[in-house]
Amino acid sequence: MHCGLVATRVVLITMPAQNTLFAMAYAARHNNTELMVYSRDACRCVTIAYPVSRGFRIVPNGIAAYLMRRRCFWECFCGLAHEHPTPVRFVTSAIGHTQVVCHFQDHRCRFSINLNKTRHTALFESSYGDFPTRCNSFI
Numbered sequence: 001m002h003c004g005l006v007a008t009r010v011v012l013i014t015m016p017a018q019n020t021l022f023a024m025a026y027a028a029r030h031n032n033t034e035l036m037v038y039s040r041d042a043c044r045c046v047t048i049a050y051p052v053s054r055g056f057r058i059v060p061n062g063i064a065a066y067l068m069r070r071r072c073f074w075e076c077f078c079g080l081a082h083e084h085p086t087p088v089r090f091v092t093s094a095i096g097h098t099q100v101v102c103h104f105q106d107h108r109c110r111f112s113i114n115l116n117k118t119r120h121t122a123l124f125e126s127s128y129g130d131f132p133t134r135c136n137s138f139i
Contacts, residue, residue: 033121035113037088038079045077049126050119057125060098060115064090070131076102077109 032047039046051058051066058066067073078086086103088111093099097116102109 034124037074038077040079049124050122052125052127057119060119076111078103
């Protein structure tokens with residue numbers, strides 16, 4: 001199926017259907033120990049591996065910089081309903097945990113991942129060697 005056709009179709013979703021779409025994605029993410037994000041290339045939510053560098057999992061507060069060095073970003077579930085990218089926001093909770101949350105301030109899709117927790121629960125990991133960095137420094 002062509003991604004452009006899916007994006008056009010999703011944009012036409014009414015608000016109640018959109019809420020159902022987000023609810024299904026949220027439930028799948030909530031019941032998953034892995035990282036789950038929206039993939040614009042796959043036109044659906046996907047499970048991705050936790051990033052590692054030099055054999056160690058990246059510390060949660062270092063993932064935003066890790067992604068920036070690779071000129072990429074994770075996208076929240078709002079990507080299901082928007083034709084423009086919806087990169088996640090990285091925030092620090094009151095107890096110092098790094099959270100990945102919805103692109104929008106009103107948390108439309110309820111996307112939220114506690115990276116401190118996921119760092120320990122994720123089974124999949126990858127160095128993402130196919131994503132070259134902008135600089136030659138180590139993490």
